[in-house]
Amino acid sequence: MATIKQRFSGVWAWLDERLDLAVLREIAEKKEVPVHRHTVWYYLGGMTLFLYVIQIATGILLLFYYRPSAEDAYESVQFLMAEVHFGWLFRSIHAWSANLMIFTAFLHLFSVLLLRAYRKPREITWISGVLLLGLAMAFGFTGYLLPWNELAYFATRVGTQIMEAVPLIGPYMATVLRGGDDVSGATLTRFYAIHVAVLPMLTTFLLGLHLFLVQKLGMSIPPDVEREGGAKGKMNFFPNFLLRDLVGWLTALAILAALAAYFPAHLGAKADPFAPAPAGIRPEWYFMFMFQTLKYLPAHILWFEGEAVGILGFMLAALILLIVPFLERRSGRGEPSRLFSWIVIGVIVYIVVLTYLGYAAEPMA
Amino acid sequence: MMIRVLIGSGSLLILGGLAAPPDAAAQMPEESCVSCHSAFGDAPLGEPVQAYAADVHAAKGFGCVACHGGDAEDPGMSAMDPAAGYIGAPERDEVVLLCGRCHSSAQFMRRYNPALRVDQVAEYRTSVHGQQLLERGDERVATCTGCHPAHSIKPPSDPNSSVNPLNVAETCGSCHADPEYMAPYAIPTDQHEKYSESVHWQMMSEEGDLSAPTCNDCHGNHGAAPPGVGWVGNVCGQCHSVMAELFGKSFHARVFAMLGNPGCATCHENHDIGRAGDELLGLGEGAVCGMCHSEGDSGGEVALGMRALIDSLNAHYEAADSILAKAENAGIEVSEALFGLNEATTALVSARTAVHSFSLDSVAEQVEAGLAATSTAYARGEEALGEFLVRRLGLAVSVAIILALIAGLFLKIRKIEQLT
Structure with a gap:
């Protein structure tokens, strides 16, 4: 009787004959990960990818029950939470995994910035990564409205009103996104289509590009490590690095399970467009630093509305972030760039402090 | 003449x-x-x-x-x-x-x-x-x-009008609350003071319900007169119609009329009508039935019975509400069960209304409907808490499996790296 190993070898041989799998094996065997004191940061990309896969899996399960209309959305989520076996678990994991994914994506972004992994020849990898982070935030913004509960409704109303402040195109963009002058059933169906079709399509393309480039260009060794004589060794991606990745993924899975069991996603009251906005309307945490900044801006800055200046400032910051590899060229030449490191650290501190203030500071009148 | x-x-x-x-x-x-x-x-x-x-x-x-x-x-x-x-x-x-x-x-x-x-x-x-x-x-x-x-007449809808619902009591009280002015008529002058402590004034002044009654809603405005003993119920029944109907058909309506007791006002007062709570029912402290009945007489027994039924529904309601709140705090979705509990609230209101028929059977009928709703809600609450325990257990098992897998991976990594 054939052993499992023998059976597996048989299947492999059968597939190899038809698909030339030896190429894949070759790639896997050749792929190596440099070992140095910053190697730990290499795991963040894989962790973000793992959480994205969880999002896809749980998102598909939620689609089985979700009904995208102002009349049914809330009730369908309520039914899912109360009646469907493990419905609460899938929704809670979807919600928590979304937050963790954006958190790890931010960590990944800042680690890449500080380790200068964006420098030549990885500029396109960097750009695709920044765009993927933008897509992740768009996933969060559109997904937040879908349960059609009170908090989500009013947070989306505030969010789209902020968008209106963008000069010239703002009101038009907000109207197109909402499907009208205010958040309504039309907004829900639009957000749904964007959340489950448009964003996944764009993400698949960009993620494919991002992973292809990572595979093609390999892992970047930080300039300071290179200056000190390079990595102290190399690790096979398969299986050594992948197994370590698996440890991280399993740990993330355990954390997700605990969060879902102890802090399941709440549903709250159904959205009522005619009800007054409840107190404490806040965006998701990853938008908080921007929301709080807009609150601190004066009503007018010179001849412009403070909010419009703030939004244009963030748009400019996003653009600068996107073209960082072309602005910061010293590390590309192997020269130290301490000023840039301090700017990045300043941005991190700014985001952390403003996010903290967003939750801790008294609401402004 | x-x-x-x-x-x-x-x-x-x-x-x-x-x-x-x-x-x-x-x-x-x-x-x-x-x-x-x-x-x-x-x-x-x-x-x-x-x-x-x-x-x-x-x-x-x-x-x-x-x-x-x-x-x-x-x-x-x-x-x-x-x-x-x-x-x-x-x-x-x-x-x-x-x-x-x-x-x-x-x-x-x-x-x-x-x-x-x-x-x-x-x-x-x-x-x-x-x-x-x-x-x-x-x-x-x-x-x-x-x-x-004269010269500053405003429509009743105007908040500054002397006959706006919020100002009527003050307007009537300008004469009726003045003991000196009212002295020749030998009628009480504490109506305004009493009314300002009533649930009706509280509803109007604190909760902004301008449909709550003020002087003219019970006494008439242009045809103002004190309601006669026999028709107090009709006055209160303008709003509390179900209670008035039940009371009108009851034995008490005839007895009160015979004794010259002013219907509803006998138990609920007239100007200082308080918020009617369950404490009015029965023979204990604050219970109005005890003014005429005592333990041992048939009326006293009915009063105690009605109170016991309502207390029982109240207790079951509290228990169901509490277990559902506990489940909700634990993150279990129980909004449907909470919605179902509304039936018990309706039954409780109906039972309190049925008290005005002074029939134990009528109250029992409503209480039974309420108890059925609380029993279902309580069972849903228990089920939800059971689900909560299953979740915890599931979490513990999952984490144990994951930890075992992580340990296995560590061993595998060590083995591979020892070989290379």
């Missing part, structure tokens, strides 16, 4: 010249009355001109001559010539007829406010105020201007 005839004939003579209601449109241009009287400023002769600017009649285009007569186009003192129909300030007894010239004419009133009733004068004649004034010549009682101050 002689007084009544004199007042009646005098009034008719004086008002004869004003018999036909004036047309507002014909008085729109500024009158000579205003041009002279406004020169008096805040003095008594000037005050009416200032106040009248905000009067509802001024808003509709009526001028001074509509009530006072005279010739508004005459710039001299001859404008106030009785020959020109001038009557000056009408006496108190004349006021009713004066206002009634327009307000009792449906034909006239529908041109300005078709929804306004035109039976105020007829009602007034039936009121204690009207009878005192028109039959006994008592000029101290309220007449139209007692409640609707």
Whole structure:
């Protein structure tokens, strides 16, 4: 009787004959990960990818029950939470995994910035990564409205009103996104289509590009490590690095399970467009630093509305972030760039402090 | 009788010249009355001109001559010539007829406010105020201007109006809460004080419910009179219709009438009606049944039985609500179960209403329906807490499996790296 190993070898041989799998094996065997004191940061990309896969899996399960209309959305989520076996678990994991994914994506972004992994020849990898982070935030913004509960409704109303402040195109963009002058059933169906079709399509393309480039260009060794004589060794991606990745993924899975069991996603009251906005309307945490900044801006800055200046400032910051590899060229030449490191650290501190203030500071009148 | 005839004939003579209601449109241009009287400023002769600017009649285009007569186009003192129909300030007894010239004419009133009733004068004649004034010549009682101050009359919907629901008690209390003024009538003067402590005033003043009753809703406004013992229930029944119907059919309605007890007010008071709670029921402290019944008599037993039933539903409701709140705090979705618990709330309200039939069976019927709802909700709560435990157990098992896998991976990594 054939052993499992023998059976597996048989299947492999059968597939190899038809698909030339030896190429894949070759790639896997050749792929190596440099070992140095910053190697730990290499795991963040894989962790973000793992959480994205969880999002896809749980998102598909939620689609089985979700009904995208102002009349049914809330009730369908309520039914899912109360009646469907493990419905609460899938929704809670979807919600928590979304937050963790954006958190790890931010960590990944800042680690890449500080380790200068964006420098030549990885500029396109960097750009695709920044765009993927933008897509992740768009996933969060559109997904937040879908349960059609009170908090989500009013947070989306505030969010789209902020968008209106963008000069010239703002009101038009907000109207197109909402499907009208205010958040309504039309907004829900639009957000749904964007959340489950448009964003996944764009993400698949960009993620494919991002992973292809990572595979093609390999892992970047930080300039300071290179200056000190390079990595102290190399690790096979398969299986050594992948197994370590698996440890991280399993740990993330355990954390997700605990969060879902102890802090399941709440549903709250159904959205009522005619009800007054409840107190404490806040965006998701990853938008908080921007929301709080807009609150601190004066009503007018010179001849412009403070909010419009703030939004244009963030748009400019996003653009600068996107073209960082072309602005910061010293590390590309192997020269130290301490000023840039301090700017990045300043941005991190700014985001952390403003996010903290967003939750801790008294609401402004 | 002689007084009544004199007042009646005098009034008719004086008002004869004003018999036909004036047309507002014909008085729109500024009158000579205003041009002279406004020169008096805040003095008594000037005050009416200032106040009248905000009067509802001024808003509709009526001028001074509509009530006072005279010739508004005459710039001299001859404008106030009785020959020109001038009557000056009408006496108190004349006021009713004066206002009634327009307000009792449906034909006239529908041109300005078709929804306004035109039976105020007829009602007034039936009121204690009207009878005192028109039959006994008592000029101290309220007449139209007692409640609707002349020259500054505003519609009841105006918050500044003396007859806005929030101001009615104050308006009536300006006489009825004044012991000195009311001394000749030998009636209590604590109604306003008591009313201001009642649940009705609380609903109106604190919760903004302007449909809550104030003086005129129970006593009538133009036909104001204290409700008779036999028809108090009808007054309260305007709003509390189900309770009034149940009470009307009950044995108590007949007994109360026989004893001269004023229906609802026997248990709930009249002006200082408090929020009716379950403590009113039974024979314990604060229970009103104990005023007539005691333990051992059949009425006392029914009272205790009804109270026990309602207490039981209350207790089951609290238990179900508490277990569902616990489950909800634990993150279990129980909104459907909480919605189902609303049936128990409805049953509790119905049971409290059924108390007014004084029938144990009627109360029991409602309580049973409520208990069925609380029992279902409690079971859903227990199920939810069970689910909570299963989640915890599931989490523990999952984490254990994951930890075992992680440990296995560590061993595998070590093995691989030892080999290389």
